[in-house]
């Protein structure tokens with residue numbers, strides 16, 4: 540849901556390796572502004588990735604990840620604080636796993652927890668008022684029209700669709716109830732009894748591929764790469780902790796450009812490994828998103844978006860890679876990627892698409 544807080548920038552830019560910021564480029568800008576990659580570093584760290592393999596045999600959606608498919612699937616990296624580098628390590632460990640078949644994306648998660656607690660019982664109440672586990676999915680990676688599913692330890696769901704992120708005025712549609720979803724929780728401990736010490740709770744979800752598309756496109760197929768992220772809200776005290784697979788860089792999960800990359804392999808889990816495939820040229824993508832964050836600041840400070848020459852922190856070399864049309868309230872950044880025969884386009888609403896090169 541809507542948890543947005545702005546962090547000060549600039550404290551975390553030290554001692555970093557910055558593509559394109561080497562040597563004189565740091566001062567390449569006429570005003571001597573810091574390199575755009577340096578200034579927005581915390582929003583530009585390359586996200587983590589995961590290759591999901593096909594299941595072997597059916598999964599029983601009972602919350603237990605004891606099927607051989609789950610045992611063979613690798614854990615994600617342990618979750619980290621949503622704000623990223625420089626913030627405290629989560630107190631309790633969380634990891635997730637993914638699998639797929641022709642009909643479902645499967646998500647499993649294990650949440651270490653000494654006091655398993657869940658009070659909410661109604662679907663589509665604000666589940667993160669309890670401790671919860673959250674899934675965010677943007678199958679076509681365009682940064683708009685994405686899905687959010689939250690669940691507490693009572694297996695009560697909060698599921699919604701968003702047309703675009705809140706940072707660009709997005710709306711959420713709580714009326715969306717993920718059609719055909721199966722979800723279950725396993726508890727190693729006792730629920731709502733704080734007198735003992737629990738071990739963990741685990742989440743097992745089967746999310747139908749047909750629930751995750753707005754068209755007739757089958758996006759759940761081998762070779763495709765989606766954007767996905769997981770979050771765990773933990774109420775140790777107020778405000779809540781937000782522990783996530785991929786740090787977004789600030790307390791805002793609604794930054795689909797900051798989510799992880801999920802690639803689907805045609806191989807059965809536990810057999811031959813498939814190399815990760817990113818769906819775009821990562822250097823160009825990074826440059827375009829750096830410009831997006833710089834434009835947000837520029838608009839806040841100047842009441843209008845910048846032209847390419849006005850945008851601080853771009854080197855001459857960077858400016859050669861992109862073009863930008865900007866008005867007071869809109870802009871569109873374009874970059875040719877000859878290797879793909881495509882033009883990448885990113886606009887002021889964070890909508891990303893690829894067009895065929897004319």
Ligand SMILES: [Ca+2]
Pocket residue numbers: 598599600601602603604605606743
């Ligand atoms: Ca199971």
Ligand SMILES: [Ca+2]
Pocket residue numbers: 677678679680681682683684685
């Ligand atoms: Ca989308």
Ligand SMILES: [Ca+2]
Pocket residue numbers: 663697698699712713714715716717
């Ligand atoms: Ca719903």
Ligand SMILES: [Ca+2]
Pocket residue numbers: 653654655728729730731732733734735736737
């Ligand atoms: Ca307990």
